[in-house]
Amino acid sequence: MESKEKIEKMVADWLKMVEELMKESGLPIVPDPKTSDPVWVDVRELRLRYLIPVKRIRKFFEGLAEGKLYVTKCPAKNIYYFPPQADCPACMDENIVWDEISGNGKLLTYTVVNVKPYSFAHHSNYVIAIARMSEGFNILSWMSVDDLSKIHVGMDVKLVVKRREPEGFFTYYLEPA
Ligand SMILES: [Zn+2]
Known part of the structure; x- marks a missing residue:
């Protein structure tokens, strides 16, 4: 079994146990699997997916789609940034240039x-x-x-x-x- 499926099954089994214990006590409070201390299991399940703004480094992704690797470079400090950064953290300057690397x-x-x-x-x-x-x-x-x-x-x-x-x-x- 794939490890992702194993984790899904483990979580499903655990939630089933929570449901059964809640039927008895009327409270979603169960022992923590590691410490056995009582924990409240929140009914809300949160899903997380990052949205990362890429407007100023779009050239990098357009390069990937063409099989090219672009970096940004601070001409003043001669520092390369990969993955690229739109501003130079060393001199707080947005005066960066794009370079294709080998x-x-x-x-x-x-x-x-x-x-x-x-x-x-x-x-x-x-x-x-x-x-x-x-x-x-x-x-x-x-x-x-x-x-x-x-x-x-x-x-x-x-x-x-x-x-x-x-x-x-x-x-x-x-x-x-
Ligand atoms: Zn710089």
Whole structure:
């Protein structure tokens, strides 16, 4: 069973228990699964989905759709921002420029995520990596690799645009070069 389905089942089982206990006591108060301390289970279920304004960094997403990787750069401080920022946090200036990057880099470090947050539970174990780009800045990205034994710190990597499946949107991944 997929881990997301496992979590759904666990929550459904727990809510069923809450319902049964409430029938007896008339109160939605149940023992906390970890501490056994009494907790009130609110009847409202909240759903959360982030909406992120991208108007000023739209070029980045338009680039992804064309298979290109754009960064912003502060010409005054010579600092790159990836993902791009519309304002330079170093000099509080909106005088940034756009640059296309090669995607070439070296792997600095990585970790394999085996215990996934619920919203990523439908993915297989995945690699998150930090790489040093040839332009001289670091990026954090998922790394796609078919065999974990092929990854080692210091290897050549390439940042590429791919669709993230099963969601289907364009994003960036590191790959062995
Ligand atoms: Zn700046």
